[in-house]
Amino acid sequence: MRKPLISGSRKGIRVVALPLAAAAVLLTGCGSGGSDKATKSDAAQAQPGSGENEAKDTPARVSVDPVDGTQGVVPGKPITVTADSGTLGSVRVVDAQNRAIEGTVAPDGRTWTSTTRTVPGAAYTVTATTRDKKGVETAAATSRFGTLKADIVNKVTLRPANGGTFGVGQPVSIMFDHAVKDKAEVERNLKVTTTPNVEGSWGWTKDQSGKDRVDWRPREFWPSGTRINLNANLAGVASAPGTYFARDYESTFTVGTNRVVEVDVPKHRLTVIEDGVAVKTIKMSAGSSEFPTRGGTHVILNKNAKETLDSTTVGLGDSYNLPDVPWVVHFTSSGTFFHSAAWNTANIGVANTSHGCVGMTVADAEWFYNRVQVGDPVVVKGSTNTEATEPGNGFGNWQLTYAQWKAKSALTG
Known part of the structure; x- marks a missing residue:
């Protein structure tokens, strides 16, 4: 058949x-036509599986x-x-x-x-x-x-969106336009596959914007060359009563060079390390004792060749407004950046005097900007700021141990 x-x-x-x-x-x-009555001889002649039966x-x-x-x-x-x-x-x-x-x-x-x-x-x-x-x-x-019409159609923002090469600290991140009440049901329909196979877990957090977000991070930094694929099979899934997703989502990206940026606050130096080898050490000026740079592990979020640094956007009132600062690299959503600091040349490599950012000479900042990529981990050591950055503030996922991160999954236990 x-x-x-x-x-x-x-x-x-x-x-x-x-x-x-x-x-x-x-x-x-x-069906057969004619009388419903079959003769005795008819029944006797009919064999199992025969056309008449x-x-x-x-x-x-x-x-x-x-x-x-x-x-x-x-x-x-x-x-x-x-x-x-x-x-x-x-x-x-x-x-x-x-x-x-x-x-x-x-x-x-x-x-x-x-x-x-x-x-x-x-x-x-x-x-x-x-x-x-x-x-x-x-x-x-x-x-x-x-089908029933949704009261609200939920949509998502993926990071990475799709395609490209990213650093070894880059998580798979999904941010939702509307609140997710049934986190377990949503998470059940998310799948990350990696080549080679890498252990990792989903964890729920609030993005700095206040929106619900779920990230998938590996136990340790990605191996260089890993290919990651996200399948968010969300079409028809209810994220809350009356709120549904109307489509599926997919994203694929590749992990590039094994690069880590180490910031040594007391020594006023940062070091770019690739495959375990220090390729350059740069003099810098980190946050002052009043505004110490956030400690722990962060991830480079984005880069701008030129940007206005405005204290009002990071909750510091009218402390400063610096237009068109070149070579800016973000590593928290709350306003912690690497950038050139031509106005602070005297303190670079000598004293930490910033409002939390990491300032360099223009030449070093340009080299740094061109060398690092989104997703590279940033490890800040020796800061007097011991308050852990929230996971949703940029990609603060790495502020947590893997066990702590797994506990943030809606499917744990």
């Missing part, structure tokens, strides 16, 4: 159901859940198509844009179940056929249904 054909694709999920009554009529198998089989019927004409179906609810005799020949479920939903057939060939979800506010059409014991198509039917 030929294997039932199931067609579909992961994206654009929209479904329709088969009407039970219509299916019962349309999906009726061949097959002709007397119960007509095939197909049922679909949700039933035909149903509206307001909960998004993500599985669709099932069942043949009560014979087997399913083909099942196809598509939305109004002809985007298909995938599914699988049970071993007995009689039940098809969707494996991708319906999305909110969508109309779907189901078409199905049955086959008899000889593999002959007996009938076909079509059914339609619609």
Whole structure:
């Protein structure tokens, strides 16, 4: 018997159901005509598996859940198509844009179940056929249904967005436009695969912006050359009552050079280390005793060749406003940067006098800017600021031990 054909694709999920009554009529198998009464000799002559017995089989019927004409179906609810005799020949479920939903057939060939979800506010059409014991198509039917419209459609921001090469400290990060109440259900539908295989865990935090965020970080820094793929299979998932995702998301990136920036606050020096070898040590001026640079491990977030440094944006009132400062590299969201500091040349390599940033000469800052990449870890040592940076302040994930980080997963235990 030929294997039932199931067609579909992961994206654009929209479904329709088969009407039970219509299916019962349309999906009726061949039956014998004439009298219902069989003679004794007829019964004696009929052998199991013979064509005559097959002709007397119960007509095939197909049922679909949700039933035909149903509206307001909960998004993500599985669709099932069942043949009560014979087997399913083909099942196809598509939305109004002809985007298909995938599914699988049970071993007995009689039940098809969707494996991708319906999305909110969508109309779907189901078409199905049955086959008899000889593999002959007996009938076909079509059914339609619609899903509940979401009160709110949740969307996400991925970092990295997709593609590119990043440092060994770069986590996979998903930030949500709207609050996530069912964190466990969302996390169950997130998958990170790595080549080679690397141990890691999801952990939930609040981004500096106040939005919910979930990051996946490895136990230790990524091995150089690792390829990371995120599949966020969120279409049709409810993140809160009445709030649904309408699509899936995917991101892939590669890990580049094993580079770590070490900032030694008491020595007024930073060192760029690649593959365990110090490639350059640079004089710098870190935060003063009043505004000590944040200690611990951070991650480079972004770089700007020129940027205005304005104290009002980091909660320091009108302390300073420095337009068009060249070679700025961020390593917290709250305003801790590497940058050139031509106005502070006398203190570079001698004293820590900044408001928390790490200042260098223009020439060293340019070299540093061109050398480092987003995702490189920044390890600040010897700071008098012992308060741990929150994980959501930039990528402060590395402020925690791996055990502490794993405890932030919604699926722990």
